[in-house]
Amino acid sequence: MGTDHGYFPTWMASHGYKGNIIASDINASPLQKAMETAREAGVEDKIRFQLCDGLDSCPPDLVDTIVIAGMGGELICRILDRAEWCMSKRYKLILQPMTKSEVLRYWLVNNEFEISSEDLILEGGTIYQLLVARFGGITKLSDAELFIGKKELCMDPELYSMQRKKYIKRFEAAIAGMEESSSGSLSPVLGLYREILAQLKEMN
Numbered sequence: 742m743g744t745d746h747g748y749f750p751t752w753m754a755s756h757g758y759k760g761n762i763i764a765s766d767i768n769a770s771p772l773q774k775a776m777e778t779a780r781e782a783g784v785e786d787k788i789r790f791q792l793c794d795g796l797d798s799c800p801p802d803l804v805d806t807i808v809i810a811g812m813g814g815e816l817i818c819r820i821l822d823r824a825e826w827c828m829s830k831r832y833k834l835i836l837q838p839m840t841k842s843e844v845l846r847y848w849l850v851n852n853e854f855e856i857s858s859e860d861l862i863l864e865g866g867t868i869y870q871l872l873v874a875r876f877g878g879i880t881k882l883s884d885a886e887l888f889i890g891k892k893e894l895c896m897d898p899e900l901y902s903m904q905r906k907k908y909i910k911r912f913e914a915a916i917a918g919m920e921e922s923s924s925g926s927l928s929p930v931l932g933l934y935r936e937i938l939a940q941l942k943e944m945n
């Protein structure tokens with residue numbers, strides 16, 4: 742979903758995946774690019790291309806795994822919110838939020854999705870977060886874990902530690918900025934940020 746250049750569905754089709762592969766996008770020009778990528782790899786006939794918003798035209802009985810990568814956490818939530826059929830144990834969600842992963846984790850745990858594993862990928866100095874979730878389970882997360890996930894679920898402890906340090910710096914900077922500002926309206930947020938910072942520092 743949101744396939745853009747279509748590298749992922751093309752990779753799957755080229756590497757022998759035999760199930761249904763649907764590549765969809767809300768915009769015509771990325772979908773066209775995806776078709777070209779698949780055509781160049783000689784697998785165009787193995788992929789179904791769909792122009793649609795989110796999962797609106799996705800046939801629920803033809804899929805068991807949904808990949809939503811490379812978009813903001815809030816947009817991923819909106820897309821999942823509109824596709825109530827995803828709330829079934831049948832579907833595995835592989836999600837890669839570029840921003841606001843805390844909003845996405847909050848949405849998942851409050852809509853009875855279990856986050857079964859997480860991975861981190863370091864590329865070009867940026868750490869990318871990847872979540873695997875399925876409806877019908879419980880994942881309890883602290884406020885700090887909403888931002889960086891649960892350590893026990895993360896497949897790369899070294900990158901997890903790097904990410905934790907990055908978030909500690911981010912919260913320290915945000916808190917320093919708020920402390921300098923004279924606005925009293927920031928104080929509830931400041932309290933919450935201090936609490937999250939303390940939790941991040943306690944995690945090892």
Ligand SMILES: C[S@@+](CC[C@H](N)C(=O)[O-])C[C@H]1O[C@@H](n2cnc3c(N)ncnc32)[C@H](O)[C@@H]1O
Pocket residue numbers: 742743744745746765766767768771793794795796809810811812816820
């Ligand atoms: C940054 S690209 C990500 C491409 C690819 N998934 C990846 O991770 O490399 C985001 C793509 O999502 C598409 N997109 C944005 N909003 C969408 C929506 N509501 N439904 C479907 N596709 C959407 C955009 O058109 C764009 O092609």
